[in-house]
Amino acid sequence: MTGRSGNHEPARWGIVGGGMLGLTLALRLRQQGKHVTLLEAAPQLGGLASAWSLGDVVWDRHYHVTLRSDRHLRALLAELDLEREIAWVDTRTGVFDGTRLHSVSSALELLRFPVLRWWDILRLAATVLRASRIRDSRALERIPVSDWLIRWSGRRAFDAFWRPLLRSKLGEAYRDTSAAFIWATLQRLYAARSKGAKREQFGYVPGGYARVLERFGERLLREGVQLETDHRVERVESSGGAVTVKVAGRKTQRFDHVVVTSAAPLAARICSGLRPDEEERLRGVRYLGIVCASLLLKRPLSPYYVTNLLDADLPFTGVIEMSALVDRRQLGGRSLVYLPCYLEPGDPFFERPDVEIRELFEAGLRRVHPQFRPEDVVAFRVSRVRHVMALPTLDYSRRCPPTTTSAPGLHLLGSAHILDGTLNVDETLRLAEAAAQRFAELA
Numbered sequence: 001m002t003g004r005s006g007n008h009e010p011a012r013w014g015i016v017g018g019g020m021l022g023l024t025l026a027l028r029l030r031q032q033g034k035h036v037t038l039l040e041a042a043p044q045l046g047g048l049a050s051a052w053s054l055g056d057v058v059w060d061r062h063y064h065v066t067l068r069s070d071r072h073l074r075a076l077l078a079e080l081d082l083e084r085e086i087a088w089v090d091t092r093t094g095v096f097d098g099t100r101l102h103s104v105s106s107a108l109e110l111l112r113f114p115v116l117r118w119w120d121i122l123r124l125a126a127t128v129l130r131a132s133r134i135r136d137s138r139a140l141e142r143i144p145v146s147d148w149l150i151r152w153s154g155r156r157a158f159d160a161f162w163r164p165l166l167r168s169k170l171g172e173a174y175r176d177t178s179a180a181f182i183w184a185t186l187q188r189l190y191a192a193r194s195k196g197a198k199r200e201q202f203g204y205v206p207g208g209y210a211r212v213l214e215r216f217g218e219r220l221l222r223e224g225v226q227l228e229t230d231h232r233v234e235r236v237e238s239s240g241g242a243v244t245v246k247v248a249g250r251k252t253q254r255f256d257h258v259v260v261t262s263a264a265p266l267a268a269r270i271c272s273g274l275r276p277d278e279e280e281r282l283r284g285v286r287y288l289g290i291v292c293a294s295l296l297l298k299r300p301l302s303p304y305y306v307t308n309l310l311d312a313d314l315p316f317t318g319v320i321e322m323s324a325l326v327d328r329r330q331l332g333g334r335s336l337v338y339l340p341c342y343l344e345p346g347d348p349f350f351e352r353p354d355v356e357i358r359e360l361f362e363a364g365l366r367r368v369h370p371q372f373r374p375e376d377v378v379a380f381r382v383s384r385v386r387h388v389m390a391l392p393t394l395d396y397s398r399r400c401p402p403t404t405t406s407a408p409g410l411h412l413l414g415s416a417h418i419l420d421g422t423l424n425v426d427e428t429l430r431l432a433e434a435a436a437q438r439f440a441e442l443a
Helices: 020-031 071-079 107-111 118-133 138-142 145-153 155-176 179-191 208-223 264-270 276-284 354-368 425-439
Strands: 012-016 035-039 051-054 057-060 087-090 093-096 101-103 201-204 226-228 233-239 242-247 253-255 257-260 287-297 306-309 319-321 335-343 377-390 410-412
Touching: 012 020, 012 242, 012 253, 020 035, 020 208, 020 425, 035 253, 051 208, 051 377, 057 208, 071 425, 107 118, 118 145, 118 155, 118 179, 138 179, 145 155, 145 179, 155 179, 155 287, 155 306, 155 335, 208 226, 233 257, 233 264, 242 257, 257 425, 264 276, 264 377, 287 354, 335 354, 354 377
Parallel strands: 012 035, 012 257, 035 226, 093 306, 257 410
Antiparallel strands: 051 057, 087 201, 093 101, 233 242, 242 253, 287 335, 287 377, 306 319, 319 335
């Protein structure tokens, strides 16, 4: 393989962003014989999958699970010699209807769900079955998600069940979201049930993503990837047959190719030399961010891994009880709960101090779980990320930003390029693997 200068040195590739996408791409490009440098702004690798300390426990900053159908993630974990250690657990799901909790972990429990009548529930089941049989989601991109769900589930089921769930994940942005979103979501949840299984089965690696990322970083260093954390990229520019990367407070670096894995609006901000239409596409991607509280508790709240909320007045959009999945011995004998709230990037809620968020979230948690007591909280931390998920708006694939740009050697790759799936680690890895194959022949 030759570099741009015509000599026989390996092509120099720079990757901006050390999340699971950037890490996977770095590994694959290095395995192709390229010289790879990865630049990450944070002190640690992982991005949205990074871990942090919560009291004396180290676990994921945001909630993640592995499904048996997560082909790309499980293959990567096998490469890291971790796949055989995955703990698989039957999980349960709850719903809070505004006054009390209900288990909806089986077909029989769903039929007993008092918010809906039996024929509404049959239509819900038909909707899930319909979604599971659709193989190409492109036609669904032209249909608003509310229209599609009303058509298949009926108005009552939409108002009482689907709309609250859409709002919990998308806020009012659900009005601008295509049916491809619910298709991808149902596809993934349907796959969580192994053939003939009555319950969802999720998995996790003991030690969480802290252990996965530690093993991943070690593997990359052995392969010869240069990992540079605490390197915040300010500018990426293609000129003079090379791509230069300006890093805050550090020496500018030069590469033959650079892949920017940042969120689309952030990529538009740091990339120089793009055509106006390319910048417009990047800036036009609509995102949701997240304010996610992690609570380490003395005792469990419920047996449910996920509690969906039909009450729009709660300050968070779901209750994820990780310790209903993860062995509590992994968490120092404590219970770990995530309270996520999905918001537009400019929402002023991002600016609220932790003490206010804690007061608000604990009051909301008492509504869902009256037995909850603030004195049960061992540790409380808040994560804020303004750009998490690119919204699959109507006809999104026609407006998706380019991956290879008009600027020679400058490439873009991020969650905005997921066209037929939802944002999760497996889809992120699938995106990285496909891109690595396309980049294989580039010198």
